[in-house]
Amino acid sequence: MEEVITTPEAEVAAVDEEEARFVLQIVQPALLGLMDGSVSTLAPLFATAGLTHKPHAAFFVGLAASVGAGISMGLAEALSDDGQVTGRGNPILRGGITGLATTLGGMLHTLPFLITNLRAALHLAYIVVVIELLAISFIRYYYMKSPLAQTVIQVILGGGLVFGIGLWLGGLG
16 A cells, blocks of 8 residues: 655645635535525516515515526526536536525515515515625625625625616506
8 A cells, every 4th residue: 555645735735626616616606696596586576566565476576586597597507518628517516506596595585575564574675685685795705705895895786776776666666
């Protein structure tokens, strides 16, 4: 049996490579999904709440938007590349992670619309949206090493823009 001797530098490099692979193959698809689900479902959900004044209707629009976006994003991620050239890993795994995270991101602020009181549902959903956007910012900061203030501003501005459009369109009707 041959003994393999490793240096501390080689061990650190192996850990860094493993962490980079984890971020690329797991965290990045999950973050992509959370961001898309959290942001892309805001406009239809809040527009429906504003147009119908019925939390139940808003819930089902949010459910449909979340599941539809999850399927769409999961397929897009799985079909974007086979991972051979980019090292992004198994496309089915990435697609599944992205799809589930997209659905979750959309459903978190949809669930408050199970409350029958529209005003209470809206206020709780507003709080959930802020928490979602801050959580996404923190994940970007922690795993992607983005400056925290910059990532908070980017995520809040992007989410706020879509959120405002949903409220505006809901108020038009």
